[in-house]
Amino acid sequence: MIVERVDDREVSRLCAAALDLPEDAGEAEALVRRLGAPPAGRVTVRFAERDDAGRLAGAVFGSISDRDPHLGHVELLVVRPDRRRGGIGRRLLEAAERGLAERGARRVRIGGNPPCYAWPGIDVRYTPAVCLAQRAGYEHTDTAWNMTADLERAGQAKQEDEERLDRAGVKVLRADAAAPEWVRGIWGDGWAWEVRQAQGCWVATRDGEILGFAAYGANRPSWFGPMGTAPAAEGLGVGRVLLRRCLADQYADGHRTAQIGWAGPVAFYSKTVGARLERIFWIYTKTL
Template sequence: MTGFRPISESDVSELLALWSACFPYDPLSEGLLREKIWEDPDFDPELNLVAVASGRPVAFASAVVRPQFAPRWGWIKLFTLPGGELAGMGSELLAEVERRLAARGASILQIFDSAPNYLVPGVDPRYTRFLSFLEEHGYRRFDDTANMETELQSRTFDTAEEEARLARDGTEVRRARAEDREAVRTALSRYFPQWVPEVERTFANEPISLHLAFRGSRVVAFAAYDANNLGTGWFGPMGTVPWLRGRGIGRVLYLRCLRDLQAQGYKKAIIPWVGPVSFYYRASGAVVTRIFWRYRKRAGY
């Protein structure tokens, strides 16, 4: 007997084993799995399915619709392929998840890059079987991105002189406080609306994992860590208002975050979904360590 049913928290150990077999370069802990599925702000139990054969899970899919996007986007956040004689269930599982996403109004479907809550920003091209599966089912590569890493051990991330220089220019730099939440939301809503949900999460951490730059009472730059993929040394997002870029504010905030991660015992920091490679290389010697291909298709095709 084969079929589909909603994912249950009692499935966790089996889901981890299925993921590990398919995606060995992207290990999932129990905590990360829970963060990606049940702690997603847009979690929908009907979009999280297990494929079952002879009473046991053989594959699973976790998907989400982000209602803040127009037209609506749907993401398949996690997906595993069954092996052997059950391989065909992968196509059936994908079709069922796609149908449910379309029924919720999703017109564009993407794979894995489901910000603000995502494990990886695309598909590592070393997963050849999975790439082939996606392309056979109508998904097309539309972009590439990369993760970088920077070493934290035996290093000093001192920003005192740079902060003093910024202060003389009228820019105050400090860690976010609980009472800054509204000012942060106002600034991000205007200049970086896509990052509001991730940055909001930093206020739940202890200490708050967000560093800010102020001009007067206005937030003009920010840098965060532990906003996604908790426990992995995950940096970002960060941003500076357009008219203050190039003054070294972002570098100071970035290094303050690295100093925090170092103090928490991390050996390296992961910088995901990188835009300006040269910025991170110059600021901390970060290097590109992962490449990801991004895939999408129109629902119903």
């Protein structure tokens, strides 16, 4: 039976049991909690299927894009292991499509709805999810990736970088409440929202002017990002220092690796902290 309301705690337990990758199952509660508290005004849909005994057999979360009112996102789709291959995933996906269409969607994307998301798309190792998307008529429209940083060494400060900033009059400090507004002024509401949700954030300043920021733990506890530097900081190495400060914090919090989510400048992260490409995500889209 398909229902429209489900308790986050039930979904968290389902995800912990059903997500096949340990890095996802271990953060099940955090990712469900994040998807359950999106930016203000976001239109969301939720459906679940219960078995005859009333137990949760599967769940799907979806939302309308904050930037495009005609684009819907399927953000989470999970089925209990002992109930797979029985059509539950297909029925939940169809329910999400109908719910999003009723709220204005003309296209649906299986992938993250930034700035609040759990994954950019389908991790290619979730083979049944890829097969479901293809059977349901979705097309592979984009690819995203995460990079993995080994925190045993990645967060170690490079003295020469720190000294270079000091000679240039740049101070690196933990962010205060004003940081999100500065981020909003340059990069918009999305990154500003992520900075507000972050577990930690560092900023580089000179003469009272913020030159750059880096945050971590905004969407997932073990994930790094976002990070940005202002034009005035080019060539100073601000990004390298901010990145290492954040990774050092994550190491101190007990993480041994960090995911650089939806990573952009691959060469920068590889050279600076030895990060490697690891998680690959396929993003699927369908016209309704």
